[in-house]
Amino acid sequence: MTGKKIKKEAAIIPADLFFYPIPLTQPGQLLTRDELYRHFEQPKGRKVYMGNQDEFLSFERGIATVKLKLNDGSIYYLYLHVEKKELHIACTCGMPEEKLCFHAFIGLFNLTWLSQTFDCQKLYWPNFYNEETSRKFLNIHVSGQNINVEAKPAYGSFYRSLIGFGKSSFPKLQEQIDNTLSIKAGESFVYAYALCFAPDIYRDRHYPLLIPFHGKTDRSGLKLVAFSNFCLPDKEPNPSGDHPSQQQLNSISKTMYETMRPLFYKNESRDWQVWNEAKATIFKLWQKALPLLVDFPYNQTYLLYWLRYLREKPTKYFMQASRYSLEQPSLSFMLTFHKDRFSLSVDVIVGSQVISVEHKPHFFIHDGQTGNCYMMNSLQDDRLLNWMLDNKNKITVLKEDFAEFNEDLLKGLAEFYPVFFADKPGNRTGYDYDVLKSGLAW
Structure with a gap:
């Protein structure tokens, strides 16, 4: 296969180092053992696989560094960079003839050891290559054979370019179709x-x-x-x-x-x-x-x-x-601007009041202050609110990704639900992408 050079902004290693591309299984951006075998002939015998040790060292500027110690004592460093459809891998051996090397094969074989797959989506963070951006928004956990990259809790769930929210996909929206007993005596x-x-x-x-x-x-x-x-x-x-x-x-x-x-x-x-x-x-x-x-x-x-x-x-x-009420909650979304990012949250409104919802089953919300139990208006409302709450009721989008986020999600959301915009506390207006873009001058 034809190799690809990683953008310099994403590299922490020599810019001319060759990266070999391997297609990922979609959806989910999974590297499978079967796909790996298409790029390197599987060695015979057990000895070649035994005693090899891999260790994640870092994740910086979109590249995960893995230290590989083979069973003959030799040490190589592998560099993994994930794009939407491919895993790009480089090795300090340089991969002569621009073919996947044995060291990279063994390293990836180890990563797919337990489940026959490796979840590459956790390493896919476009537009977070800048060290300052990464440090501000992401928690990076590196521990031996494990690595996990996720949004810091304060930012809920990040929208990622080309994949949206990944495996936690935003609920699909569609057109909605309109659709006394006495108290007993004591100790009864x-x-x-x-x-x-x-x-x-x-x-x-x-x-x-x-x-x-x-x-x-x-x-x-x-x-x-x-x-x-x-x-x-x-x-x-x-x-x-x-x-x-x-x-x-x-x-x-x-x-x-x-x-x-x-x-x-x-x-x-x-x-x-x-x-x-x-x-x-x-x-x-x-x-x-x-x-x-x-x-x-x-x-x-x-x-x-x-x-x-x-x-x-x-x-x-x-x-x-609990007391049941025939009033039905409605959902209203708030988009807020924070200089370098946008955040989206949802308010639950009953009557004219916004009520706090922290813990939620299917179908219902419970108002802890009044003791009232309200049934959601539709399954779509229910799915959407559950999804938002499961993501800490905060969706964060970098300013660079907002145009794509608007086309991918926000425009459709605004067709079904009220969406408001605020660039500072107390300044709330109806969401309009063209007006927002003009007002923020970008």
């Missing part, structure tokens, strides 16, 4: 419902379920102080609840449970298409249940890390009283 047994959910990084273990249970009120009759086992359809086929609303809710709960349970026990071989279909089904069931739940006095939320825990007695600490 009641039949109530819990929103059972897993939050944040655990939320994909299962989707939120509406599960009935028996509880006992305190002396005032205003709140529950004791909880019995959950009433599961496969354990209690004829649940309590004579009120028509309860009968409807029991039917909805049963359908949710029967939709989710088979998928949970096939979790290791997850079919995401099936899971997404189940997600849409359960979301629609919640939309039917919500108007019925609003007037129930003893609604609870329950932190449920694993679906199998429904077969155990509820943990009192994880039960929290």
